[in-house]
Amino acid sequence: MSPEPNLPAGSARARAFRRILAEMLKIDRVRGGLVVAADGLIIAASVPRGVAVEPLAALAATLGRELEVGADRLKRTPFQAALFSADNGTVFLGSSPVGFVVVLGDKEVNIGLVQWALRKALATLEGAWGSPADVPDRPEDM
């Protein structure tokens, strides 16, 4: 008999996504987050009032795909995580086997802490869908 696959099934997966998102939202100055499939389908979301979630999910998925395609085009290694900052906050984006994890932080957000938490979340997703990535024990070690 083949070993049990390491895949959370159905509603367990949905719970795992919501839990990952909830953990990210606990971080100080984090205002929202999304788990979005590569085609832009929203898997889990919590965004600030006034932000339209569907266009944001579509753009985030497009950005993630463009980063993947761009890396391939430029003969670079695939991207794992990215952040883009503006005057009023930062969008963090992580690539996972199910799509992309997006975190929205305000302008005072602790970038190192969110990056570390995002890496942990991505490792959790990779652990459920494949082999987990190594993540340092503390944000300072990144």
Add this chain to the structure above:
Amino acid sequence: MTQVYRIASATLQRAGLGALRRGIVQAATETLFFRSNDRLILELSFPHDVKIGFGLLETDKLWTNSLRELGMRA
């Protein structure tokens, strides 16, 4: 990369966060740091294990010096 910048700008605008100013892309073998304004994009590539603070500092230094060379305001 210009295309990535356009989409990232649109994403930030859609999230209500404003105009894109800087970015970091972490890949398996390298980490890219960006700075931009409405006219220029600067991209620097570092080894993947670079400390983020160091990369930001070096990118900021080069950005400031580049703007000075070009006679532009920061």
